Amino acid sequence: MPETGYLIAAVAVAGLITLALRALPFAILKPLRKSRFVQALGRWMPAGILLILAVVILRNEIMASPGRLWAVAVATAVTVVVHLLGKRRALLSIAAGTTCYVVLLNVL
Amino acid sequence: MRPQTRAGLTDSLGVGIGIYPLGIALGVLVVQAGLPWWLAPALSVGIFAGSVELLLVSMLAATTPLLTIAVTVFAVNFRHVFYALSFPIHRVRPGLPRAYSVYAMIDEAYATYVLMPAEQLTSRRIITGQLTMQAYWVLGGITGVLIARSLPQPIEGFEFALVALFVVMTLDAVRSRKELPSALLAGLAAAVAILITPENALLTALVVFTVMLAARYLLTRRSGSGESGAADA
Numbered sequence: 274m275p276e277t278g279y280l281i282a283a284v285a286v287a288g289l290i291t292l293a294l295r296a297l298p299f300a301i302l303k304p305l306r307k308s309r310f311v312q313a314l315g316r317w318m319p320a321g322i323l324l325i326l327a328v329v330i331l332r333n334e335i336m337a338s339p340g341r342l343w344a345v346a347v348a349t350a351v352t353v354v355v356h357l358l359g360k361r362r363a364l365l366s367i368a369a370g371t372t373c374y375v376v377l378l379n380v381l
Numbered sequence: 382m383r384p385q386t387r388a389g390l391t392d393s394l395g396v397g398i399g400i401y402p403l404g405i406a407l408g409v410l411v412v413q414a415g416l417p418w419w420l421a422p423a424l425s426v427g428i429f430a431g432s433v434e435l436l437l438v439s440m441l442a443a444t445t446p447l448l449t450i451a452v453t454v455f456a457v458n459f460r461h462v463f464y465a466l467s468f469p470i471h472r473v474r475p476g477l478p479r480a481y482s483v484y485a486m487i488d489e490a491y492a493t494y495v496l497m498p499a500e501q502l503t504s505r506r507i508i509t510g511q512l513t514m515q516a517y518w519v520l521g522g523i524t525g526v527l528i529a530r531s532l533p534q535p536i537e538g539f540e541f542a543l544v545a546l547f548v549v550m551t552l553d554a555v556r557s558r559k560e561l562p563s564a565l566l567a568g569l570a571a572a573v574a575i576l577i578t579p580e581n582a583l584l585t586a587l588v589v590f591t592v593m594l595a596a597r598y599l600l601t602r603r604s605g606s607g608e609s610g611a612a613d614a
Contacts, residue, residue: 282447283437283447283450287454290458298465299470299483317562319467320555324564324568325587327550345544353552370545
């Protein structure tokens with residue numbers, strides 16, 4: 274088992290870098306918030322960033338075990354359909370997709 | 382309970398069913414890697430960035446050099462730089478609440494509050510939501526430690542909640558913000574990134590997407606349409 278001092282140092286290093294990445298842009302961008310370009314980015318970015326995260330996380334799940342591609346595809350389709358038909362109640366859609374995936378992996 | 386506290390708790394529920402099972406996965410991994418149990422809560426308090434926490438478990442078990450860890454964390458979490466462009470931080474009270482909000486800027490917190498109309502957001506609501514999200518992580522990790530110590534085989538597949546969460550949030554974002562052009566550009570950026578840098582697709586996709594939006598801004602401004610200005614008014 275690694276030494277306790279090493280583990281604490283690693284958590285501290287990783288934590289400080291993460292904190293800096295989150296805090297510095299807010300500090301630097303403060304004077305830029307009034308700029309039209311930054312405002313346009315603020316308006317255009319959210320939907321796109323979410324889509325990118327969704328695609329990358331989906332891909333990671335498939336890459337982690339390629340044999341599960343079909344299960345990922347089915348569960349994703351169930352999530353989308355339930356969300357579009359079920360009046361966009363996020364909790365319901367997430368629960369339906371996840372239950373479907375767990376059942377496909379463990380029961381079949 | 383104050384209404385804004387209740388609103389924050391409700392906000393966090395949707396992402397909670399995605400975060401909690403991932404927390405359990407983290408706790409299970411920590412135990413299975415032969416690391417001490419306290420590392421699960423330590424990661425969720427000291428770093429609080431889900432993907433990096435899961436990544437670090439195997440790196441720590443292999444006693445990876447600190448410099449390698451630092452570079453990896455920088456690369457994986459660099460996307461947080463982009464959140465500052467659009468997160469409604471001005472709705473959070475300056476001082477300790479704002480400092481906490483920045484520290485706790487996980488993907489799920491960004492996604493939850495960037496989509497809401499800013500005028501509906503209060504400091505109490507955002508901070509409650511973020512604190513609860515962190516609680517899901519910490520408690521999930523401890524649950525995972527307990528499960529790994531008692532069960533030989535945990536049930537597979539709960540990590541799909543994270544996939545479902547982002548699929549659902551993307552659907553809502555594309556509809557409520559009428560941002561189909563952005564979604565198409567983002568899809569294109571993701572495809573390009575996966576093709577040219579499969580190992581670091583997330584970061585590349587975000588950079589490509591930002592460059593595309595900069596080009597879009599220049600084009601709409603040059604075409605003289607008041608679109609970018611009028612939408613602000």
